[in-house]
Amino acid sequence: xxxxxxxxxxxxxxxxxxxxxxxxxxxxxxxxxxxxxxxxxxxxxxxxxxxxxxxxxxxxxxxxxxxxxxxxxxxxxxxxxxxxxxxxxxxxxxxxxxxxxxxxxxxxxxxxxxxxxxxxxxxxxxxxxxxxxxxxxxxxxxxxxxxxxxxxxxxxxxxxxxxxxxxxxxxxxxxxxxxxxxxxxxxxxxxxxxxxxxxxxxxxxxxxxxxxxxxxxxxxxxxxxxxxxxxxxxxxxxxxxxxxxxxxxxxxxxxxxxxxxxxxxxxxxxxxxxxxxxxxxxxxxxxxxxxxxxxxxxxxxxxxxxxxxxxxxxxxxxxxxxxxxxxxxxxxxx
Amino acid sequence: xxxxxxxxxxxxxxxxxxxxxxxxxxxxxxxxxxxxxxxxxxxxxxxxxxxxxxxxxxxxxxxxxxxxxxxxxxxxxxxxxxxxxxxxxxxxxxxxxxxxxxxxxxxxxxxxxxxxxxxxxxxxxxxxxxxxxxxxxxxxxxxxxxxxxxxxxxxxxxxxxxxxxxxxxxxxxxxxxxxxxxxxxxxxxxxxxxxxxxxxxxxxxxxxxxxxxxxxxxxxxxxxxxxxxxxxxxxxxxxxxxxxxxxxxxxxxxxxxxxxxxxxxxxxxxxxxxxxxxxxxxxxxxxxxxxxxxxxxxxxxxxxxxxxxxxxxxxxxxxxxxxxxxxxxxxxxx
Numbered sequence: 001x002x003x004x005x006x007x008x009x010x011x012x013x014x015x016x017x018x019x020x021x022x023x024x025x026x027x028x029x030x031x032x033x034x035x036x037x038x039x040x041x042x043x044x045x046x047x048x049x050x051x052x053x054x055x056x057x058x059x060x061x062x063x064x065x066x067x068x069x070x071x072x073x074x075x076x077x078x079x080x081x082x083x084x085x086x087x088x089x090x091x092x093x094x095x096x097x098x099x100x101x102x103x104x105x106x107x108x109x110x111x112x113x114x115x116x117x118x119x120x121x122x123x124x125x126x127x128x129x130x131x132x133x134x135x136x137x138x139x140x141x142x143x144x145x146x147x148x149x150x151x152x153x154x155x156x157x158x159x160x161x162x163x164x165x166x167x168x169x170x171x172x173x174x175x176x177x178x179x180x181x182x183x184x185x186x187x188x189x190x191x192x193x194x195x196x197x198x199x200x201x202x203x204x205x206x207x208x209x210x211x212x213x214x215x216x217x218x219x220x221x222x223x224x225x226x227x228x229x230x231x232x233x234x235x236x237x238x239x240x241x242x243x244x245x246x247x248x249x250x251x252x253x254x255x256x257x258x259x260x261x262x263x264x265x266x267x268x269x270x271x272x273x274x275x276x277x278x279x280x281x282x283x284x285x286x287x288x289x290x291x292x293x294x295x296x297x298x299x300x301x302x303x304x305x306x307x308x309x310x311x312x313x314x315x316x317x318x319x320x321x322x323x324x325x326x327x328x329x330x331x332x333x334x
Numbered sequence: 335x336x337x338x339x340x341x342x343x344x345x346x347x348x349x350x351x352x353x354x355x356x357x358x359x360x361x362x363x364x365x366x367x368x369x370x371x372x373x374x375x376x377x378x379x380x381x382x383x384x385x386x387x388x389x390x391x392x393x394x395x396x397x398x399x400x401x402x403x404x405x406x407x408x409x410x411x412x413x414x415x416x417x418x419x420x421x422x423x424x425x426x427x428x429x430x431x432x433x434x435x436x437x438x439x440x441x442x443x444x445x446x447x448x449x450x451x452x453x454x455x456x457x458x459x460x461x462x463x464x465x466x467x468x469x470x471x472x473x474x475x476x477x478x479x480x481x482x483x484x485x486x487x488x489x490x491x492x493x494x495x496x497x498x499x500x501x502x503x504x505x506x507x508x509x510x511x512x513x514x515x516x517x518x519x520x521x522x523x524x525x526x527x528x529x530x531x532x533x534x535x536x537x538x539x540x541x542x543x544x545x546x547x548x549x550x551x552x553x554x555x556x557x558x559x560x561x562x563x564x565x566x567x568x569x570x571x572x573x574x575x576x577x578x579x580x581x582x583x584x585x586x587x588x589x590x591x592x593x594x595x596x597x598x599x600x601x602x603x604x605x606x607x608x609x610x611x612x613x614x615x616x617x618x619x620x621x622x623x624x625x626x627x628x629x630x631x632x633x634x635x636x637x638x639x640x641x642x643x644x645x646x647x648x649x650x651x652x653x654x655x656x657x658x659x660x661x662x663x664x665x666x667x668x
Contacts, residue, residue, distance in 0.1 A: 254658060258605035265603025271592035324588060 175244030509578030
């Protein structure tokens, strides 16, 4: 069963046709155990105890993966699939508990002792939150979770204190990105305590025009309100993205059609391609399909964006450079 | 019959499969009539008389085209097909006499009264020269051609004096061009009185990596020697081009394969393309076919290089921009 989590680019929860604009949603709850020092301060022995305690509760329902047992490349795969964070990799007792379709990943000994993550498609954040809450209650029943009557859940970093909730939505925003509106959008949503950034965190601004919107404030607002406001913000961003796409059709029609078709042609013919270029071209093809500019075709953007990353390319057993392997994968898929 | 000379991109003499490297050969003889002032100095009446005299000799065997009778766009087409020179267009009594397959074009009232041009494929310059000499003898029989016992044929520009012969070969040299060897080649052949330049003359350096090699000296050497030396020089350049292609295969194999395939992909998918980009991409695809990197396919480089020029694109009766028409033509051909 472990093989599956490592070898498939696409988690089972993603096995549906791509949607326009909304790529995925995520709920994350940060929790800590009261009788243990928090992970950044703890020694190996303590961390192992935390892992053991949590494991006793979760290992029946979930598949445990202790990262130190994996090859380096396999760890990277879990990061690329958003099942564990980069930060978790550096922790000696870092582990995750996955459900079968990989929509649930419960990270242990990350910045907090426990980070419950539930992933899903579309904007069904409420449903994802319900699922996370179930797991939270399961843990709460068996373990003593740090909680303060006034502050709420206590977390390692004060920015998570209160609900410990991070709700986020991954969006495909080529229209806003091409028309250079992302800066303005970021400013606007910051005022409401929300933030927008590139696909693999701060460092990777808008790779493939993919952006993640999430709440920054975890305190002073109920979980339901945080989620509800995020949904409204996302719907507003979607409206703006659609407006930009319409502008491209109205004012730059042939340039847009040319750009999208060239990207398709290059993906089908290139023999060497960097991750940056591939992301951009895949993004433009997705936009072209979603806008009806190129015929609808079996095209899994989410899957391809993962398949072109080095951890997956490294598993191809041929004496090709990474850029050759990437080009090969793309030719085969398109 | 005139329609044919104007509407087909490809002259009949070119109706064969493309060859690698050698695109076409050309012989040109410059002649003037003794009893008329040379065209650059002559008035309209004199030029008309020249045209009339020549017409009396040629109009039975050749189709006369007087440029002032054509639409502007049709004149441009003849230039693109190398049947008349740009310079001829500006002359009030400019005309040409064509044979049926367009391998012969006899320009009247260009820089000289008469310029006999014979075009062909491969390196058969001797055969082309024989054909030009036949026409020269026909004219000589009926008209008084300016000739000096010491200097030879008298021409308007002293650089043509003597034989009045310009022998040239059009070559496809992407290897030398990509590897930046053209400067050195030009220097080397200049020492022997030969020159190399871009496809449509000095101004268009190496468009599509196409270069024309020709003699500069017309005096002090027999026609046969001029042609023979040119053939040797061309064979030397071909050897160097083949060497450069081999180097690309040996040292930059995957980059070369990528570059060629991307060009093919872009030609098949672009919706907007400039003449410069199209020429370059067609050139790379031709190189790819000739090097066996992409499968041999019906691909007429000579024809496409003409078909993508504005005079031919202007005849497409659709409300598209010129760059859209060019992309459309290319998609349809590839």
